Amino acid sequence: MRQSQSRRSSDLESIWRNAARKMKKTQQNRRRQSRLFLIESPFQLLSAIEAAAAIHPEDEAFLIIMRRQSERSRNERQIEQLVPLFAWDQVFHLDLADCGPIQRQWRIFWLITRLRSALSHGLSASFIGEFRWDFMHLIVNVLRSRESWLLDDGTAILRLRENFKLGWKAEKIDRDLGPIRRLILYLLYLGGHRGEPEQYRGIFTGFHQFFEHPCVLPNRFDYLTGLSCCKEPAVKHIIVGQKLSESEVCPLDVEFKAVARLTTDLRAQGIEPVYIPHRDDSSEKLKQFTKRLGLVVYPLDTVIEVAAVTGAINVASINGFYSTALFTLGQMLQHTCVCAYRFSETDISAVHRENVMAIYDTLSATGANIVKLPPLNQLN
Secondary structure (H helix, E strand, C coil), rough: CHHHHHHHHHHHHHHHHHHHHHHHHHHHHHHEEEEEEEEEEEHHHHHHHHHHHHHHCCEEEEEEECCCCCCHHHHHHHHHHHHHHHCEEEEEEEEECCCCHHHHHHHHHHHHHHHHHHCCCCEEEECCCCCCCCCHHHHHHHHCCCCCCEEEEEEEHHHCCCCCCCCCCCCCCCCCCHHHHHHHHHCCCCCCCCCCCCEHHHHHHHHCCHCCCEEEEEECCHHHHHHCCCCCCCEEEECCCCCCCCCCCCHHHHHHHHHHHHHHHHHHHCCEEECCCCCCCCCHHHHHHHHHHCEEECCCCCHHHHHHHCCCCCEEEEEECHHHHHHHHHCCCCCCCCEEECCCHHHHHHHHHHHHHHHHHHHHHCCCEECCCCCCCCCC
């Protein structure tokens, strides 16, 4: 009897030991799975950092910095400064600027080859920064990510509100490909190319309150606000710059009049504002702001959200038009006044008009103070 009980006890211990070994092995394999983050702009990288801290944080985090435009040194410099804010396991670069279609495919193929080696234990999730860029979807699809998320790319993500549905999937990547090119892609990626990922989980966004779907996960910028430290003593009332005329949203003279009106209104309140330029603001435009308006242009070494929470700039009020920073800074600096000057519809180009007006409506819903501008293209 004792021998039988002893044998049963020994068998039970053996079962528990085997189960513990299997559980430990499973946990180790789980920890070795990886996540992929594809970005091309500083704000996409901010979104990627927040997602890396919030979604499957136990998995490895690989960052892919993609470049498709040359002569954007400030954009690249800001990305380089943001990368160290998170402990990425590996960082890859993919430069697609100034190269032909064959060279472009070769560079993507070489990156995918390296990633396949690094992702030997599986890809748990992928995060796409620029949802309008096919090559990001292509890389994720080839690597067979188990789930995929779309990241914020500023207010552009709001364009998905109307057509975003539960179970939404991107259009097939090969929608415009002819049979020869589709065959080349199939051979080039060793049969891994597919039109759609296995599953799109949804969007990770700071604009979550404007999406009425359970597959939208809120980005509350918890990680970045946790970096907060001592502020510089001098407070600044900021005007958030935008590349309005550069993007042909409105003519340069209209943008100048809008900034002049905003500056005049602040000075009437005894406030001397500083203009925080967008990384793509033209140097000539900034010179005109300084020369004709006496406006102090205050360029930052990093993106404004990081500068605000790390103490590089002490923000007293946030002013501008419809920049993404009005949303993000409003979330991160919750007791700071946000004021948005709303353009007349006639001052906005027809191509951008509907989207710009929708963003103003969204800003208003967040509690921002909206000041309506008169039609500026009619003023001398």
